[in-house]
Amino acid sequence: MKRTVRAISIACSIALSLSLFTACGNKSNSGSASATSGTDKQTQAKNVSLRFAWWGGDTRHKATLDAIDAYTKLNPNVKIDGEYMAYDGYEKKLMTQFAAGSAPDILQFYPSWFYDVDSSNFVDFNKYSSVVDLKQFSKSVLDEATFKGKLQGLSGGVLSTTVLYNKDFFKKFGIPENTVWNWDNVIQIGKEVHQKDSNAYLTTGDLDVINRLWAYPYLSQQTGDIWIKDDYTMAFDKPVLVDTLKYIQQLYTSGTMEPLGTTTAFIGKMEQNPKWVKGEIGMVVGLTSSLTTMVAANPNAQWGVAQIPLRSDAKQSANPVRSSVLISANAKSENVDESVKFINWFMNDKSAALIVTDQRGTPASEASRKVLVDNNKINPLVAQAMEISNKNPGKIPNAPSENAEIWQINKDVITELAYGKTTPEQGADKIISKYTDKLKELKAAAAK
Amino acid sequence: MNIKTSTKSKFNREYWGLLFILPWLIGFLVLQAYPLIASLIYSFTDYNPAKHVSFVGLQNYITMFTKDERVFQSLKVTIIYAAIAVPAKLIFALFIAMVLNMKLKFINFFRTVYYLPSIFGGSVAVAIVWRLLFMQDGLVNSMLSFLHLPRVDWLGDPKVALYTISILLVWQFGSSMVLFLAGLKQIPAELYEACKVDGGGRITAFFNITLPMLTPIIFFNLVMQSIGALQDFTASFVITNGGPMYATYLFGLKIYDDGFGLMKMGYASAMSWVLFIIIIVLTAVIFKTSDSWVYYEDGGGK
Numbered sequence: 001m002k003r004t005v006r007a008i009s010i011a012c013s014i015a016l017s018l019s020l021f022t023a024c025g026n027k028s029n030s031g032s033a034s035a036t037s038g039t040d041k042q043t044q045a046k047n048v049s050l051r052f053a054w055w056g057g058d059t060r061h062k063a064t065l066d067a068i069d070a071y072t073k074l075n076p077n078v079k080i081d082g083e084y085m086a087y088d089g090y091e092k093k094l095m096t097q098f099a100a101g102s103a104p105d106i107l108q109f110y111p112s113w114f115y116d117v118d119s120s121n122f123v124d125f126n127k128y129s130s131v132v133d134l135k136q137f138s139k140s141v142l143d144e145a146t147f148k149g150k151l152q153g154l155s156g157g158v159l160s161t162t163v164l165y166n167k168d169f170f171k172k173f174g175i176p177e178n179t180v181w182n183w184d185n186v187i188q189i190g191k192e193v194h195q196k197d198s199n200a201y202l203t204t205g206d207l208d209v210i211n212r213l214w215a216y217p218y219l220s221q222q223t224g225d226i227w228i229k230d231d232y233t234m235a236f237d238k239p240v241l242v243d244t245l246k247y248i249q250q251l252y253t254s255g256t257m258e259p260l261g262t263t264t265a266f267i268g269k270m271e272q273n274p275k276w277v278k279g280e281i282g283m284v285v286g287l288t289s290s291l292t293t294m295v296a297a298n299p300n301a302q303w304g305v306a307q308i309p310l311r312s313d314a315k316q317s318a319n320p321v322r323s324s325v326l327i328s329a330n331a332k333s334e335n336v337d338e339s340v341k342f343i344n345w346f347m348n349d350k351s352a353a354l355i356v357t358d359q360r361g362t363p364a365s366e367a368s369r370k371v372l373v374d375n376n377k378i379n380p381l382v383a384q385a386m387e388i389s390n391k392n393p394g395k396i397p398n399a400p401s402e403n404a405e406i407w408q409i410n411k412d413v414i415t416e417l418a419y420g421k422t423t424p425e426q427g428a429d430k431i432i433s434k435y436t437d438k439l440k441e442l443k444a445a446a447a448k
Numbered sequence: 449m450n451i452k453t454s455t456k457s458k459f460n461r462e463y464w465g466l467l468f469i470l471p472w473l474i475g476f477l478v479l480q481a482y483p484l485i486a487s488l489i490y491s492f493t494d495y496n497p498a499k500h501v502s503f504v505g506l507q508n509y510i511t512m513f514t515k516d517e518r519v520f521q522s523l524k525v526t527i528i529y530a531a532i533a534v535p536a537k538l539i540f541a542l543f544i545a546m547v548l549n550m551k552l553k554f555i556n557f558f559r560t561v562y563y564l565p566s567i568f569g570g571s572v573a574v575a576i577v578w579r580l581l582f583m584q585d586g587l588v589n590s591m592l593s594f595l596h597l598p599r600v601d602w603l604g605d606p607k608v609a610l611y612t613i614s615i616l617l618v619w620q621f622g623s624s625m626v627l628f629l630a631g632l633k634q635i636p637a638e639l640y641e642a643c644k645v646d647g648g649g650r651i652t653a654f655f656n657i658t659l660p661m662l663t664p665i666i667f668f669n670l671v672m673q674s675i676g677a678l679q680d681f682t683a684s685f686v687i688t689n690g691g692p693m694y695a696t697y698l699f700g701l702k703i704y705d706d707g708f709g710l711m712k713m714g715y716a717s718a719m720s721w722v723l724f725i726i727i728i729v730l731t732a733v734i735f736k737t738s739d740s741w742v743y744y745e746d747g748g749g750k
Binding site for chain 1 (some may be wrong): 497498579584585603605606679687688689693694708709710713
């Protein structure tokens with residue numbers, strides 16, 4: 001008797017706890033359902049609530065929130081919640097949300113991440129060409145956002161890599177502003193700067209920056225290729241890699257680059273580095289999309305931009321002009337039509353362009369760019385940097401070249417180099433041996 | 449007839465009891481039992497939540513111990529971290545508890561203030577403050593140079609960073625302290641009087657009365673804090689991101705990186721289970737040794 005009672009009780013409690021699940025499930029549905037219910041037959045537009053996730057710095061956050069405000073004033077039935085953060089950790093959060101089925105309706109994305117998420121999660125904008133004005137975008141920009149034949153995002157803007165320098169710092173240390181940087185004079189001048197003032201460094205960079213914006217172009221200018229080929233083999237051989245690692249090592253031993261240990265607190269937010277704010281750093285190699293944030297961190301200084309270091313016999317500049325971010329729509333959202341409508345406004349509308357300006361790089365949409373140029377709204381530094389890069393754009397890296405695990409192998413070796421725990425020779429051996437396994441694994445995973 | 453009603457009322461009572469514990473039961477089933485079982489199952493798969501899942505047998509466990517060099521590094525770091533931080537925290541908590549056990553003015557105010565760090569402790573905001581305090585140009589180094597002491601690279605030096613992070617854990621001593629304080633209040637005053645009569649000083653009293661009487665609480669704190677320290681994540685995630693050179697790469701962060709960074713949820717689940725087993729073994733060892741050093745006034749139920 002006792003046993004049956006217990007069995008019944010357990011069954012009851014399980015049933016109850018299950019009903020809790022369904023209650024939760026219903027609730028999340030009914031939340032949006034109640035927002036939309038009852039209005040279908042009426043003439044007024046139905047109320048919808050959308051979530052828009054992006055990463056960026058403060059200036060981008062503000063501009064995007066202002067744009068959302070403007071849109072919701074024009075469309076009072078639409079409510080948009082911004083979910084914004086710094087770059088560090090954004091991808092992890094988003095991937096988890098995809099896995100949990102709670103991804104935002106509208107999201108800022110990055111082309112190489114398409115490999116990590118099932119395509120069924122993304123709206124194919126080709127199917128919405130009546131709502132979204134795709135003619136505003138160039139073919140190369142659309143191609144970059146096309147994955148397995150689906151146009152899974154629209155370019156939020158184009159960017160390139162540039163040198164951003166502090167004019168006051170250059171004056172103080174007697175560095176001519178018209179210096180044409182090649183890799184050697186960076187070290188030569190960097191050494192002099194640090195000898196003159198032990199608190200000052202010519203440049204700084206977190207691990208991501210060293211890997212992506214120093215090691216990558218240094219090597220790729222010699223090979224004329226990207227990092228990993230489409231067939232998952234290395235696009236370089238050992239001597240070039242050793243030479244690259246030697247150069248990275250020199251950046252630290254010569255005192256050109258701020259020691260890695262002090263930059264670890266500012267990964268993905270270099271503008272918060274107190275040395276940068278105090279003007280004790282002369283220049284950074286950075287993306288044009290981060291220029292305004294970097295400049296805003298020290299508004300009293302004068303700023304200039306220059307071509308990234310380029311060797312005289314470079315086979316390519318290794319400075320691609322590419323989409324900074326994509327704006328994608330979640331295909332599993334209940335309000336896809338409203339999401340797409342907003343994205344079209346956000347990308348192509350003149351009033352939107354004037355609010356968002358070049359916060360995600362120079363707009364890729366022809367209409368938006370024209371408005372900004374006409375109104376002098378493009379940050380002159382950004383415009384100048386893009387002009388320099390457009391003269392000699394580099395090859396656009398494929399997804400394997402930007403794979404997180406491949407990058408992690410590089411970053412581990414770079415860290416060991418910066419701390420003097422390994423030699424360029426050993427580091428190169430380590431990278432090559434680890435790539436061999438990892439590339440095999442990635443190739444197998446991609447084939448799945 | 450009589451029998452029937454009694455079974456009925458018995459049924460009712462049992463049913464009502466279950467109803468009362470239902471909030472806990474649901475929480476346990478949904479938030480603990482289900483994830484526990486699910487993660488065990490996932491640990492035998494290559495589960496990638498954004499894409500696919502297939503059964504791989506023991507492959508995750510084999511990879512962990514044969515291919516992934518970071519596993520041993522982060523296990524080592526985690527154990528050192530617990531070995532530094534837990535004893536330091538308990539000693540510090542006991543010290544503060546003894547100070548707060550004295551008869552001072554405004555003692556309740558002080559007790560509250562000293563408990564505050566534990567309320568903030570685990571949060572990201574405090575970890576960020578920690579980063580700002582200990583960074584190269586941070587407050588701690590400014591104070592050191594003001595005193596003409598050499599600056600220390602608290603977060604950038606692989607030999608130092610783990611200690612810097614451990615201090616954060618020690619600083620969150622509040623909950624252990626409250627337990628110690630309660631324990632101190634329980635010690636009968638006549639024991640101290642007897643000690644005084646026999647000519648024992650304060651140090652004798654501490655080692656022969658206070659410590660032995662507190663052993664059950666030391667035991668409890670040791671177990672709880674060790675478990676907490678082995679599972680710690682926030683400090684290394686927010687302050688150093690596991691760096692420099694994986695010197696602060698706690699196992700919790702390793703699991704997070706593989707699970708959420710590389711989306712290898714199956715592999716991360718397998719690592720969670722290894723950590724779980726380590727914690728169980730360690731706890732069992734502490735329990736086993738407790739027979740020889742923990743003193744229960746009532747004989748400990750024996």
